[in-house]
Amino acid sequence: MTTMSDTGAVTTREAAVLGGEHGDLLATLGQTRFFLRFTARDLSDEQAAGRPTVSALCLGGLIKHVATVEEQWLEFVRTGPEALSQDPDQRDADFRLGPDETLDGALARYDQVAQRTDDFLRTRPDLDADQPLPVAPWFPPGERWSARKVMLHVIAETAHHAGHADVIRESIDGAKTMG
Numbered sequence: 001m002t003t004m005s006d007t008g009a010v011t012t013r014e015a016a017v018l019g020g021e022h023g024d025l026l027a028t029l030g031q032t033r034f035f036l037r038f039t040a041r042d043l044s045d046e047q048a049a050g051r052p053t054v055s056a057l058c059l060g061g062l063i064k065h066v067a068t069v070e071e072q073w074l075e076f077v078r079t080g081p082e083a084l085s086q087d088p089d090q091r092d093a094d095f096r097l098g099p100d101e102t103l104d105g106a107l108a109r110y111d112q113v114a115q116r117t118d119d120f121l122r123t124r125p126d127l128d129a130d131q132p133l134p135v136a137p138w139f140p141p142g143e144r145w146s147a148r149k150v151m152l153h154v155i156a157e158t159a160h161h162a163g164h165a166d167v168i169r170e171s172i173d174g175a176k177t178m179g
Helices: 011-019 020-037 047-051 059-079 088-093 104-125 149-174
Strands: 130-132 144-146
Touching: 020 059, 020 088, 020 104, 020 149, 047 059, 047 104, 059 088, 059 104, 059 149, 104 149, 144 149
Parallel strands: none
Antiparallel strands: 130 144
């Protein structure tokens, strides 16, 4: 039986016990989540909400955004393209850590989303089952994504934003995720 780390993500060792493609996906997703979370270590809420670069991005907002995206894609696998619709104002708010929000709160929500995704992936026997993508200029018309492709996309999205977070963190206090 697999157990969870203190962040709610499956560890590499635990994913190896699960084995196969499911274990590999869980381990890789767990690693990318770790790097994103690690970038926010020891920061105050003010630092996590700050925008130390010319970008509008902040660490707390990136964590909120990645949690929302992961949650939406998991729902897409379950229910279809309607799960990917989002109010543009909410999307913008997901990139900010608001005055009534905390870094700990954003991390706790991310842990809950990670737990649901990991539980779903652990118990989903068929990664080939697919859904049609919604009509959008960034998706090829008529394309369908399998649960596997969705998980690969979530991994890529998380890794992409972990890189953004690393640059932001270095701008705050010089700390690096690696190196």
